Amino acid sequence: MSLDAGALSRLKNATLKADGAWEADVFCLPAPLTDRDRPYFPNNAVVVHQASCFILHSNISPPETAAPQALGEALLEAMEKSGRLPAEIRLRDEALAAYLAPLGKALAVKLKPGKLKGVREVQRAFEEYARTGKLPGPTPPKSAKKTASPRAMEKTLFDLSRAIRDQEFESDEELDAWLEDIVADRDLKKAPPAGALDVAQSVMYEAWETQDPDRRLELAERALAISPDCADAYNLLGEEDAGSAEEALDLYRRGVEAGERALGAKFFKANAGHFWGILETRPYMRCRAGLAQSLWELKRHDEALGHYREMLRLNPGDNQGIRYVVLACQGDLGRFDEMEEFMSRPQYQDDCAADWLYTKALLAFRREGACAQAAAALGEAMKWSKHAPDYLTGRKSIPRRLPDRITVGGEDEGYCYASRFLAAWKKVPGALAWLKSEAEKAAPPSA
Structure with a gap:
């Protein structure tokens, strides 16, 4: 797997406080996100302190992001932010432990497969919090199994970050004790808002969870009346109230401008490379994705690609899956030469999404024709999907209606890839005939 060399070097040279066991896993969130051309169900990479069930790090990523890569990034960020080094990290199975072995070896941390009671407790807590506004007790009733949306989970992090902001801790031990009290009491008391933008963002979290379309729009307008810098309000209006691509473009552009005002130029300079991981950046990043998509729909292709590239600069970890777009x-x-350059970047070398692997095979065929290298690349792609x-x-x-949820390695992943990349395959002479021939060779013999 590919590790962030800079983060790894910093951790090796840092004085980290020894900690006990952590748990880490990736699970699928049950509600779709709509910041792409089609809705998709994201994954959540979670790092949990085993004894307290406290969330050390939580990061939402697109379903195509390989679980080992997502967990590796989450673990490094958890160590950097907490200043702690776990004695061991518990994972769901041997395969995941094997994938993450380079991380364990580099930092001398034991990786141990086993049951993840803490992660499952956190997963259930998120779901219950979205349903009731309170964290659950040890045994929730069966009727309380309504699943949470990603933005409801984001709201939980929003409330927690505000609560921590208003506390003054003289030591790590005091912080740990405060967090353990929250876990024990199952009740996160909301801190008072720091300003109008906090109030507006809280209104938007309510809007995202509201089912009535008119009410959602009403809440978005209310949020803007409270703070014109509320980028998420423009997100909702762009998605649900725009009557054309031009109208959507205007709303998303205003949202991007609102986000830039809210964050400030100094913030952009100081935190470029860490966006999305910082909660306050997410409304802005959602708006910028909507802006780029609207530009693309209006055939302003280079402008759209410019925005996408800037998003990758701000967030090279790419939690939104912009690299696939x-x-x-x-x-x-x-633009095959641009594709070659883009796919050769070191941070993407371990990407095992269908979008990446099949396109890598296409580019190998375009360069060398029906050679062993192209066949090997295609074989790797077919192994995964x-x-x-x-x-x-x-x-x-290809179905006319694509699914909201894509199963990694499933048939739906296959036709969703084809729907997005068939045009590229058709642009390479002989590529589809070669693909058909290689697929027939790989097919099991008929009985």
Whole structure:
């Protein structure tokens, strides 16, 4: 797996406080996000202190991001932010431990497969908090199984960050004791807002969870009346109230400007490279994705790609899956040299999403033709996601309606890839015929 060399070096040279056991896992969130061309169900990489169940780090990522990569990034960030080094990290199985072995070896941390009671408790707590506004007790009733949306989980982090901000701790021990009290009492008391923007953002978290469309729009307008710097209000209006791509573009642009005012120029300079991990940046990043998508729909392709590239500069960890959007856009335009350069970047070398692996095979064929290198790249892609060739070659028809949820390695992942990248394959002479031939060779013999 690919580790952040800078973070690893800082951790090796830092004086970290020894800690006990941590748990880490990735689980799928049950509600879709809509900051892409189609809704998708994201994953949440969570690092939990085993004894207290306190969340050391939580990071939402697109479903295509490999679990080992997401967990590796989350663990490094948890260590940096907490200043602690766990004695061991417990993971769900041997395979995940093997993938994360380079991290364990580099930092001399034991990786141990086993049951993740803390992670499961946190997962259940998020769901219950979204349903009732309170953290659950040890045994919630069966009727309390309503699942939480990603933004409800984000609201939990928002409330926690505000509560911590208003506390004064003289030592790490005091902070630990305060957090343990919250876990024990199952009640996170909301801190008073620091200003109008905090109030407006709280209104928007309510809006995102409201089912009535008119009420959602009403709350967004209320948030803007409270603070014109509330970027998330423009997000909702752009998604749900714009009557055209031009109207959406205007709303998202105003949202980006609002986010820039709220964060400030000094913040951008100081925190570039860490966006999304900082909660306050997420409304801005959502708006910028909407702005780029609107520009693309209006065929202002280079402007759209410029915004996507800037988002990757601000957040190279790419929790929003922007790299896959960039790749598909470049493919639509036939900019294969740009695709080669983009895919060769070191931070993407371990990406095992269908979008990445099949496109890597396409580019190998374009460079060298039907060679061993191209065949090996295609074989690797089919090992991870075997269904895409059927839909790229026309053996099966791409459904007109794509699913909200994509199963990694599933048939839906195959036809969703084809829907986005078929245009790129058609632009490379002979590529689809080669793909069909290689897929037939790899198919098991008929009985």
